[in-house]
Amino acid sequence: MTTMADDMLNLEPASLEALSRQLGEPGWALEARRAAQEAFAALPFPERTEEAWRRTPPELFNPQGRGIVRLTPAFDLLGEGEPEEPVGLPFEKGLARLGQVPESLGPSGSRLQEKFSALNAAFRSGGAWVGLPRGRSLDRPLQITHQVPTIQAPAAFFPHSRIVGERHSKATVVESFASQGGDLLAAPVVEIQLEEGACLQYVLVSRWGEGTRALTHLDVRLARNSQLRVLFLGVGGATTKAFLTGNLDGEGAKSEFLGLVFASGQQHFDVDTLQNHHVPAGNSDVLFNCALNESSRSIFTGNIFVAPGAQKTDAYQKNRNLLLSGKAHADSIPKLEILANDVRCTHGATFTTYDQDQQFYLQSRGLPDADARRLIITGFFQEVIERLEGPVLVEWLAGLMQEKMETSLGV
Amino acid sequence: MSDPLLKIENLHVAVEGKQILRGLNLTVRPGEIHAIMGPNGSGKSTLSNALMGHPSYLVTSGTVTYKGQQIQELPADERARQGIFLAFQYPTAIPGVSLGNFLLAAVRNVRGAANVKPLEFRKELMACMKDLGIRQDFAGRYVNEGFSGGEKKRVEILQMAMLRPSLAILDETDSGLDIDALRIVAEGVNRQVTPEMGVLVITHYQRLLDYIKPDFVHVLVSGRIVQSGGPELALELEARGYDELLRTHGADAAPVVAGA
Numbered sequence: 001m002t003t004m005a006d007d008m009l010n011l012e013p014a015s016l017e018a019l020s021r022q023l024g025e026p027g028w029a030l031e032a033r034r035a036a037q038e039a040f041a042a043l044p045f046p047e048r049t050e051e052a053w054r055r056t057p058p059e060l061f062n063p064q065g066r067g068i069v070r071l072t073p074a075f076d077l078l079g080e081g082e083p084e085e086p087v088g089l090p091f092e093k094g095l096a097r098l099g100q101v102p103e104s105l106g107p108s109g110s111r112l113q114e115k116f117s118a119l120n121a122a123f124r125s126g127g128a129w130v131g132l133p134r135g136r137s138l139d140r141p142l143q144i145t146h147q148v149p150t151i152q153a154p155a156a157f158f159p160h161s162r163i164v165g166e167r168h169s170k171a172t173v174v175e176s177f178a179s180q181g182g183d184l185l186a187a188p189v190v191e192i193q194l195e196e197g198a199c200l201q202y203v204l205v206s207r208w209g210e211g212t213r214a215l216t217h218l219d220v221r222l223a224r225n226s227q228l229r230v231l232f233l234g235v236g237g238a239t240t241k242a243f244l245t246g247n248l249d250g251e252g253a254k255s256e257f258l259g260l261v262f263a264s265g266q267q268h269f270d271v272d273t274l275q276n277h278h279v280p281a282g283n284s285d286v287l288f289n290c291a292l293n294e295s296s297r298s299i300f301t302g303n304i305f306v307a308p309g310a311q312k313t314d315a316y317q318k319n320r321n322l323l324l325s326g327k328a329h330a331d332s333i334p335k336l337e338i339l340a341n342d343v344r345c346t347h348g349a350t351f352t353t354y355d356q357d358q359q360f361y362l363q364s365r366g367l368p369d370a371d372a373r374r375l376i377i378t379g380f381f382q383e384v385i386e387r388l389e390g391p392v393l394v395e396w397l398a399g400l401m402q403e404k405m406e407t408s409l410g411v
Numbered sequence: 412m413s414d415p416l417l418k419i420e421n422l423h424v425a426v427e428g429k430q431i432l433r434g435l436n437l438t439v440r441p442g443e444i445h446a447i448m449g450p451n452g453s454g455k456s457t458l459s460n461a462l463m464g465h466p467s468y469l470v471t472s473g474t475v476t477y478k479g480q481q482i483q484e485l486p487a488d489e490r491a492r493q494g495i496f497l498a499f500q501y502p503t504a505i506p507g508v509s510l511g512n513f514l515l516a517a518v519r520n521v522r523g524a525a526n527v528k529p530l531e532f533r534k535e536l537m538a539c540m541k542d543l544g545i546r547q548d549f550a551g552r553y554v555n556e557g558f559s560g561g562e563k564k565r566v567e568i569l570q571m572a573m574l575r576p577s578l579a580i581l582d583e584t585d586s587g588l589d590i591d592a593l594r595i596v597a598e599g600v601n602r603q604v605t606p607e608m609g610v611l612v613i614t615h616y617q618r619l620l621d622y623i624k625p626d627f628v629h630v631l632v633s634g635r636i637v638q639s640g641g642p643e644l645a646l647e648l649e650a651r652g653y654d655e656l657l658r659t660h661g662a663d664a665a666p667v668v669a670g671a
């Protein structure tokens with residue numbers, strides 16, 4: 001269910017109406033789009049001199065002159081089991097059920113404060129809506145797939161997904177963003193809200209096609225004693241800029257951000273994580289492992305903010321980089337802003353090149369060069385993979401990494 | 412006499428531009444156990460690495476003939492598949508790769524994937540681990556990561572048991588082992604030795620040779636074998652130490668004049 005190039009819309013106010021109509025939205029949803037469009041127009045375009053944009057030029061994400069791809073996501077469940085109706089809807093259906101826009105998309109909502117989020121709110125052209133009912137545990141991971149087919153003319157795709165984990169719900173959600181050929185600008189926004197005691201594993205798979213520039217926003221709000229584990233998995237796309245933010249709003253919340261980036265060719269990944277400790281006794285843990293082949297590049301910026309009074313905060317972050325080629329380049333930038341005094345906060349980064357001794361050790365046991373390389377890289381990712389829960393998910397991820405390895409290493 | 416399993420002739424090896432082995436000769440026939448002893452820095456590990464095909468150890472002249480074929484140009488994995496095994500003095504950790512998965516990949520490559528059934532492999536692995544006093548949960552642990560010195564050495568011998576080599580090179584397998592572990596490891600090696608197999612036991616001390624009885628003992632000093640003999644030579648060296656040999660053959664000693 002994709003709108004192809006011939007009936008693509010442009011970034012004009014009139015397009016809002018068409019989009020809203022095509023999606024069957026009520027009038028108040030269109031009004032919210034208009035407000036977002038105004039906010040977008042009023043906000044300045046980011047400058048290269050801004051800290052967040054120093055290493056990835058914001059102009060790459062200029063949406064002007066592009067058509068809009070409209071896409072309905074697919075929902076299914078990973079692994080074997082009884083056929084079940086997955087708990088997910090296209091965003092606009094969920095919105096209609098709610099009967100109003102969520103606060104973040106409202107006139108003074110957080111989404112309207114940032115240029116690209118406002119753009120997404122105005123021209124939203126896809127996305128998923130997932131409500132995890134109170135006290136329920138999902139046995140199998142829910143998979144949401146956004147698969148943009150080959151496009152002929154330059155286009156933009158603005159999916160907005162919203163996941164609400166009600167009190168004491170427990171689930172794993174895997175959301176995959178993918179595209180085929182063509183010049184695509186993808187600017188997804190994902191909002192996750194965890195109510196008290198909710199527990200969520202969320203995997204964002206960024207497997208865009210070669211011609212895609214992706215600008216991703218993930219925002220999570222964590223209420224008291226809720227637990228979140230995010231995995232950002234970056235394998236596809238030409239240029240990726242991602243802002244991943246955890247807001248520890250309630251005491252005792254635990255926010256774990258994991259990352260696996262496997263870059264090859266000329267791929268560029270620039271990921272900012274931010275753990276916002278607004279209240280005491282929060283725990284955040286970031287582990288980002290990037291393996292870089294050929295002339296690829298990665299930038300990891302780990303931000304930790306601890307508000308005044310957010311005592312007993314425990315914040316940890318680690319970024320490991322494995323450089324598989326002399327031409328690959330990785331940067332690791334920690335940014336800590338700590339305004340409370342009784343906190344524990346650590347940061348670490350490592351950069352390793354391909355280890356000749358490991359290679360020789362494996363080869364001395366009969367493994368050909370390519371197998372040895374593959375095993376070393378798999379091992380490098382394992383530290384992150386083993387943090388995840390559920391054999392079905394782990395196996396699925398291993399398969400995905402294997403696939404990337406086959407295309408980028410030819411092994 | 413049978414054809415040699417391994418014949419090393421006039422081997423010269425350089426590491427990082429530095430000449431370490433300087434004309435080493437050695438012949439190992441099937442069924443023979445040779446001990447190579449020598450002081451620290453004499454080139455024992457260099458010989459091991461060069462025989463296994465480490466790319467940093469450059470053969471500058473001489474030949475290594477294994478089963479009638481010159482192998483000094485072959486990559487390490489090819490040598491492994493042809494039946495050469497090195498138990499490392501300092502085994503390398505491979506983070507994130509479990510010992511079980513690693514060994515399965517190794518055994519598949521060495522024996523051929525079609526000849527390895529996962530279930531039988533697992534059984535064999537468990538049996539070998541039991542023989543060597545290695546706890547079963549080690550199969551799930553990452554290769555050499557956080558292993559004690561002794562655990563690493565046992566795991567090297569475990570790998571040897573699984574790969575069933577024709578030529579085994581044990582580089583200071585005794586170091587880091589207490590006396591009980593030494594016995595278990597030595598028994599493990601002895602169980603594997605067949606009449607077709609050749610073994611090079613490289614050691615600094617004599618004590619391992621109480622358990623693995625060598626047929627020949629060679630003394631390596633400054634990149635050359637300066638003395639060869641039977642098992643009694645090991646005891647002699649133990650009593651005498653290496654000092655005298657170092658004075659006469661060490662790098663600082665007067666050059667040996669041909670014909671002198």
Ligand SMILES: Nc1ncnc2c1ncn2[C@@H]1O[C@H](COP(=O)(O)OP(=O)(O)O)[C@@H](O)[C@H]1O
Nearest residue numbers: 426427431450451452453454455456457458467
């Ligand atoms: N990878 C290497 N890089 C640099 N020098 C090395 C390397 N390996 C060995 N050497 C040098 O070669 C000499 C012999 O070392 P080695 O073969 O390890 O001796 P042994 O095992 O007999 O103690 C030493 O001087 C050592 O410093």
Ligand SMILES: [Mg+2]
Nearest residue numbers: 455456500583
């Ligand atoms: Mg040594």
